[in-house]
Amino acid sequence: MSDWLAGTWAVFRKDIxxxxxxxxxxxxxxxxxxxxxxxxxxxxxxxxxxVHVQAALLWIVIVFAxxxxxxxxxxxxxxxxxxxxxxxxxRSSSVYAGKLLFNFLLVxxxxxxxGIAFVALLNIEVVDIGLFATTLLxxxxxxxxxSTLLAAIIARTANRGPLLPVLVFPLLIPLLLxxxxxxxxxxxxxxxWAESGEHLVTLVSFAGVVITASVLLFDYVWKD
Amino acid sequence: xxxVFPTASRRKYQLIRxxxxxxLTAMIVAAxxxxxxxINILEHTARNLYFHVPMWFTLMAAVFVSAxxxxxxxxxxxxxxxxxxxxxxxxxxxxxxxxLLTGIFWSRFTWYQGTEIWWNWxxxxxxxxxxxxxxxxxxxxxxxxxxxxxxxxxxxxxNIFAASTVPFLLYVLPRQLQSLHPGAEGNPAFSEITDPVxxxxxxxxxxxxxxxxxxxxxxxxxxxxMEERVEDIRFEKETRGDTL
Numbered sequence: 001m002s003d004w005l006a007g008t009w010a011v012f013r014k015d016i017x018x019x020x021x022x023x024x025x026x027x028x029x030x031x032x033x034x035x036x037x038x039x040x041x042x043x044x045x046x047x048x049x050x051v052h053v054q055a056a057l058l059w060i061v062i063v064f065a066x067x068x069x070x071x072x073x074x075x076x077x078x079x080x081x082x083x084x085x086x087x088x089x090x091r092s093s094s095v096y097a098g099k100l101l102f103n104f105l106l107v108x109x110x111x112x113x114x115g116i117a118f119v120a121l122l123n124i125e126v127v128d129i130g131l132f133a134t135t136l137l138x139x140x141x142x143x144x145x146x147s148t149l150l151a152a153i154i155a156r157t158a159n160r161g162p163l164l165p166v167l168v169f170p171l172l173i174p175l176l177l178x179x180x181x182x183x184x185x186x187x188x189x190x191x192x193w194a195e196s197g198e199h200l201v202t203l204v205s206f207a208g209v210v211i212t213a214s215v216l217l218f219d220y221v222w223k224d
Numbered sequence: 225x226x227x228v229f230p231t232a233s234r235r236k237y238q239l240i241r242x243x244x245x246x247x248l249t250a251m252i253v254a255a256x257x258x259x260x261x262x263i264n265i266l267e268h269t270a271r272n273l274y275f276h277v278p279m280w281f282t283l284m285a286a287v288f289v290s291a292x293x294x295x296x297x298x299x300x301x302x303x304x305x306x307x308x309x310x311x312x313x314x315x316x317x318x319x320x321x322x323x324l325l326t327g328i329f330w331s332r333f334t335w336y337q338g339t340e341i342w343w344n345w346x347x348x349x350x351x352x353x354x355x356x357x358x359x360x361x362x363x364x365x366x367x368x369x370x371x372x373x374x375x376x377x378x379x380x381x382x383n384i385f386a387a388s389t390v391p392f393l394l395y396v397l398p399r400q401l402q403s404l405h406p407g408a409e410g411n412p413a414f415s416e417i418t419d420p421v422x423x424x425x426x427x428x429x430x431x432x433x434x435x436x437x438x439x440x441x442x443x444x445x446x447x448x449x450m451e452e453r454v455e456d457i458r459f460e461k462e463t464r465g466d467t468l
Binding site: 153158 | 368380381388393395400
């Protein structure tokens with residue numbers, strides 16, 4: 001067990017260090033989030049946007065950003081030619097867990113920034129900050145859980161680039177619906193915690209199911 | 225690399241196929257010929273029940289068959305399992321599209337008569353749309369991998385992974401969207417609006433269309449197996465020609 005944890009931690013550390021070296025992944029994500037939010041801001045101009053539309057906008061931006069940013073996790077290993085080394089050195093479940101952890105951190109930091117920028121730029125009032133933050137956290141967990149296995153899948157395809165959005169969007173619809181409802185509840189005129197219970201439960205179980213399924217299936221993608 | 229054909233007896237297969245064909249013909253005749261009770265709004269379009277609803281049952285059956293063979297493929301690595309999973313999905317998509325079309329036209333000219341609404345956000349309709357999206361992604365993924373073994377494995381993983389998220393739609397969508405279907409809030413249950421006469425045609429229709437799915441799906445599987453065999457023979461001949 002401690003062996004497994006050490007392996008997971010090593011994979012995670014390696015990814016963090018590589019990321020800090022060129023900061024490619026995180027800068028792309030952040031730039032994507034900021035520029036998309038600016039675009040929506042220009043598109044809406046001075047108009048006040050309805051609460052449901054606000055929540056939907058935030059999450060559509062986040063989902064698109066994640067589907068672009070998270071696709072690199074395994075493609076980068078293929079490009080560097082380090083897949084074989086990882087396969088030999090570390091148990092595949094450790095690789096998965098390390099990558100999941102890294103992806104989660106990546107998407108969470110992008111989402112926090114997106115949340116702040118969104119609230120500041122679009123003039124939105126968050127009533128229940130705790131609920132807003134919880135939703136961002138659980139949303140990030142489900143998002144990274146669903147896309148990490150798919151990132152490993154696209155690393156094995158011939159044209160590795162733009163496939164992740166196509167593969168991941170159909171699976172994210174339950175997540176998107178719940179997360180938008182919960183976010184809406186945390187804004188002005190929403191229902192607060194009282195009405196968000198079932199959405200949060202859905203988010204937790206969604207993350208649980210996709211991560212469990214990924215752990216079970218990851219071996220088949222990772223090993224030849 | 226040679227493939228063994230599925231070991232079904234040819235006569236038994238032909239027998240089942242003929243039964244399905246006759247069964248469906250009888251069912252379609254009965255669907256248009258039998259008297260049905262008057263139902264408000266629907267009137268004679270209620271006959272669409274015999275076609276629209278079985279399409280969904282068939283799509284569901286196809287989803288199960290496809291996921292089952294994907295799981296078996298990961299276990300055995302048997303090429304036929306991959307072919308079966310892909311062909312079940314392909315035929316399932318056809319039934320899904322037909323189910324969507326029959327549903328859209330049905331609602332447009334009954335409940336939405338006089339409005340301009342074609343697409344309504346009914347949970348089941350949305351779920352079918354998502355299911356079709358998943359299979360669209362599944363086939364794109366298949367096309368992007370050349371090596372058959374790798375393609376089978378990766379596609380099977382995606383198929384199973386996607387199937388594991390579908391139950392959430394069953395839970396989430398009905399809470400967020402209004403439904404036209406029987407059994408939903410405020411709508412009468414299925415048994416209340418259907419007359420015994422209609423059920424007499426409806427249940428055989430479900431069986432008939434699932435049978436049709438089975439025939440199409442096994443035919444396509446055999447076709448794919450034969451294509452691969454032809455390919456193998458051609459390859460063998462070419463390589464032999466080179467050495468001579």
